[in-house]
Amino acid sequence: MRSSIREFATFDWRRFRQARLPLAGVGVILVFVLLAGFAPFIVSDPTQIEMRREQDGETITPPFAPNPRNLFGTDQLGRDIFARVVFGLRTSLIVGILVRGLSMVAGTMLGLISGFFPKAVDDVIMRITDIMLAFPVILLAMTVTAVLGPGLVTVCVALALVAWPDVARLVRGQVLAIREQGYVEAARCVGAGNWRILLRHVLPNCMGPIIVAFSMGIPGAIMYEAGLSFFGFGIQPPTPSLGSIISDGRGYITVAPWYPGFPGLVLTLLVLNVNLVGDGLIDVMNPRAARGPGNARSAG
Amino acid sequence: MLGYTIRRLLQFVPILIGLVTVLFALLNILPGDPARMMAGPFADPDVVKTIREEMGFDRPLWIQYLDNLWDLARGEFGRSYQSRRPIVKDILEVFPKTVQLAIAAEVTSALIGVWLGVIAATRRNGWADRLIMTIAALNLSFPLFWLALMLQIVFAVFWRLLPPSGYGTGFDSFIILPAVTLALPSLGLLARITRAALLEIMGEDYIRTARAKGLRRALVMRRHILPNALIPIVTTIGTDFVRLLGGIPIIEVIFVWPGIGKYAYDALVFRDLPALQASVIVLAVSVSLVNLVVDLLYAFINPRIRYV
Numbered sequence: 001m002r003s004s005i006r007e008f009a010t011f012d013w014r015r016f017r018q019a020r021l022p023l024a025g026v027g028v029i030l031v032f033v034l035l036a037g038f039a040p041f042i043v044s045d046p047t048q049i050e051m052r053r054e055q056d057g058e059t060i061t062p063p064f065a066p067n068p069r070n071l072f073g074t075d076q077l078g079r080d081i082f083a084r085v086v087f088g089l090r091t092s093l094i095v096g097i098l099v100r101g102l103s104m105v106a107g108t109m110l111g112l113i114s115g116f117f118p119k120a121v122d123d124v125i126m127r128i129t130d131i132m133l134a135f136p137v138i139l140l141a142m143t144v145t146a147v148l149g150p151g152l153v154t155v156c157v158a159l160a161l162v163a164w165p166d167v168a169r170l171v172r173g174q175v176l177a178i179r180e181q182g183y184v185e186a187a188r189c190v191g192a193g194n195w196r197i198l199l200r201h202v203l204p205n206c207m208g209p210i211i212v213a214f215s216m217g218i219p220g221a222i223m224y225e226a227g228l229s230f231f232g233f234g235i236q237p238p239t240p241s242l243g244s245i246i247s248d249g250r251g252y253i254t255v256a257p258w259y260p261g262f263p264g265l266v267l268t269l270l271v272l273n274v275n276l277v278g279d280g281l282i283d284v285m286n287p288r289a290a291r292g293p294g295n296a297r298s299a300g
Numbered sequence: 301m302l303g304y305t306i307r308r309l310l311q312f313v314p315i316l317i318g319l320v321t322v323l324f325a326l327l328n329i330l331p332g333d334p335a336r337m338m339a340g341p342f343a344d345p346d347v348v349k350t351i352r353e354e355m356g357f358d359r360p361l362w363i364q365y366l367d368n369l370w371d372l373a374r375g376e377f378g379r380s381y382q383s384r385r386p387i388v389k390d391i392l393e394v395f396p397k398t399v400q401l402a403i404a405a406e407v408t409s410a411l412i413g414v415w416l417g418v419i420a421a422t423r424r425n426g427w428a429d430r431l432i433m434t435i436a437a438l439n440l441s442f443p444l445f446w447l448a449l450m451l452q453i454v455f456a457v458f459w460r461l462l463p464p465s466g467y468g469t470g471f472d473s474f475i476i477l478p479a480v481t482l483a484l485p486s487l488g489l490l491a492r493i494t495r496a497a498l499l500e501i502m503g504e505d506y507i508r509t510a511r512a513k514g515l516r517r518a519l520v521m522r523r524h525i526l527p528n529a530l531i532p533i534v535t536t537i538g539t540d541f542v543r544l545l546g547g548i549p550i551i552e553v554i555f556v557w558p559g560i561g562k563y564a565y566d567a568l569v570f571r572d573l574p575a576l577q578a579s580v581i582v583l584a585v586s587v588s589l590v591n592l593v594v595d596l597l598y599a600f601i602n603p604r605i606r607y608v
């Protein structure tokens with residue numbers, strides 16, 4: 001029954017390469033990933049404090065404006081904002097992947113079970129998703145981090161907790177359609193058990209939407225992490241986070257607009273490019289959604 | 301239709317009970333002693349003890365939980381630890397301000413978003429189309445809190461055109477910045493959806509017929525294209541309104557808008573648990589109500605949809 005992978009394999013590389021915007025998105029993300037991954041070798045120490053500096057024969061105090069040494073300027077302690085942003089990017093990427101990974105695993109499992117097993121199980125899981133979806137997302141995430149104590153791991157747990165119900169619903173919808181297919185019945189006839197059918201036949205056939213959902217959910221996770229950190233409910237210093245840098249820079253907005261400005265720009269760029277890749281993935285994984293040149297997504 | 305509405309409303313009840321349960325479970329592992337919070341940091345231990353007994357914090361958790369549910373069932377939200385006033389009073393004061401903000405934002409994004417979408421669709425692949433779609437994609441990617449900061453600095457600090465934050469009389473210059481910030485991402489989404497919906501309808505035969513019989517472009521747009529593209533647009537406005545409500549706490553805190561989002565945030569910061577619980581319930585119910593209204597609107601716009 002190897003053929004169950006076939007649907008998943010409709011990932012069409014040729015089509016993906018033709019789409020210029022998603023490809024540009026992949027490029028930008030790759031640059032960001034490399035920057036973040038090799039951060040310690042690329043940028044100076046983000047904790048290096050510099051309280052005065054000679055410029056044109058005068059002694060100036062931080063925050064220093066952007067200059068050749070500090071591309072994005074410095075903060076009030078003379079720390080290089082570019083270095084802080086690069087390390088913050090690291091946090092953003094880790095959170096994006098981790099949150100999405102956690103919520104996809106949990107959501108997929110529960111969605112599979114909900115769509116495949118008897119109605120009583122389905123009802124219980126769906127009512128739980130109803131409850132979770134009724135919560136105001138940011139308030140729930142803040143409450144969870146307030147309870148568990150802020151930090152990288154808690155933020156990821158909190159954000160995964162608010163993100164899984166959407167995934168569970170999506171997967172359940174797929175399963176409901178797939179379980180009526182002939183090959184599921186065929187597998188049952190040859191004696192395959194529930195779990196074998198779920199994991200070997202149903203799951204591979206919902207991989208397309210799952211992959212799209214994975215990528216489409218990353219921007220949200222990144223933004224919510226930044227938002228939580230901005231309000232002091234997220235990543236705590238000394239771990240750098242784009243949200244907390246922007247929050248720190250908030251007080252210097254009139255004297256040093258680059259301080260909150262650049263981290264936000266980088267965050268926007270990251271989210272924008274992940275969105276572009278997600279849009280590209282939709283077109284590639286689901287040819288029916290791509291409707292030629294009139295398609296709104298291709299004109300982004 | 302009425303039966304459907306009533307059934308949907310009844311579904312709120314188990315969801316709300318679940319909501320309260322999850323929240324209660326979360327809040328009771330929240331560090332911090334509510335009695336100490338109310339008494340203040342330098343209070344006498346005896347005072348703290350009295351408050352604890354008076355408020356019933358010394359009772360077993362499951363009794364507190366059932367008591368809490370029973371209170372809520374009777375519409376008794378309790379008193380805020382912070383303002384020491386009945387929470388219902390607080391909520392009645394802050395909630396209308398949130399409604400003002402949400403409506404201002406959604407109207408802004410709906411009007412401008414649909415308008416931009418129409419322009420983009422009629423000038424398909426022209427420079428206006430490309431510009432609008434680029435801005436739309438960018439708008440969807442701005443972190444809300446950062447966008448708020450940037451708009452504050454540009455319009456309130458550098459140009460001094462608008463007040464940076466606060467609340468005036470409702471629909472005055474104070475509402476512009478928070479409403480526009482909230483509207484921008486939605487606006488991008490709406491422009492994209494509108495454009496896609498219009499383009500799909502514009503390819504239909506009856507549009508060609510309308511043009512062929514000599515109807516002017518503007519009239520074809522108004523009479524044939526827009527009404528038929530309305531369903532996806534209204535659907536998006538509806539789902540988008542829900543999404544927009546999610547951003548409300550962030551915007552209200554940054555712009556110091558005294559609505560329910562800020563109320564909830566303050567309640568969380570001050571560990572004012574009853575106030576937090578009440579505002580979460582109110583926000584959740586509003587989101588569910590909006591969802592219900594949107595579903596009913598579909599049937600109104602598209603008579604082929606019938607709810608039984």
